[in-house]
Amino acid sequence: MSNELSWVPDGVNMELPSSARIYDYLLGGGHNFEMDRTLADRLLTVVPARDMARLNRAFLGRSTQFLVDQGIRQFLDLGSGVPTVGNVHEVAQAAAPDSRVVYVDIEPVAVAHSELLLQDNPNAAAIQADLRDPEAILNHPETKRLLDFSQPVALLLVGVLQFIPDDSDPWSVIQRYRDALPEGSYLAFSAFTWDGNREAMTKAVEVFKHTQEPIHPRTRADILRFAEGFELVEPGLVYTPNWRPETEAVHEEDVRHSNLFAAVGRKV
């Protein structure tokens, strides 16, 4: 543990595994603790969590590239995670160097390592906040410095909405962000679903009860409601590997293993 502690920022919950660090471990990153790895290993006995993470991360990359291709130069990435390969600012700034990105995460390790990565990047910043507090995030000085809400903005909620329970009403939280966005803005999102393998997902819910963020998988219909007020671009709401794949040959096993629905919509 002593080696690990050298990069641990203040305020980290050392009592329970966190989804940010579990995801980092599943993607092959090094910013996680033994308790996160143990939890992830348990998770792997009930769901193909590594495939789920890899396919979700790939959707994030393809959707970011798509948004840059639509002319989007501003990104508000909620639940951005521990930085790893293919971070939003890297994808966006490789294609359009003037792209600006605000990363938001609730977890201190994710934010501390994002800040470190971004220290020489004047066009991107990371803030620690709960995405359920849109006013705090939209009025944060870094958001105001980097994002111009008179121009289209992409709101990213990728791989995070399953951590927001129904009683926090994620649907109305999204609407509050939507109201702040000008026409021509976009929403990109993905979320855990029951619809692929209900039995396996029920077991995953049990495993996640021993983390800081229990999960709340949803039906396709409830996930589709996240996009209210946005017009989905083709192919609509689909399993992550089926969203505008780079090659036509999508592996059937990837689709079965993905367990997350994903979509991109344009504010109308």
Ligand code: SAM
């Ligand atoms: N968006 C990245 C991606 O798709 O590659 C990371 C997804 S990761 C599975 C989910 C992230 O959401 C974690 O870093 C977690 O800390 C964060 N998160 C969970 N609940 C949150 C909340 N209420 N507010 C902000 N971030 C949250």
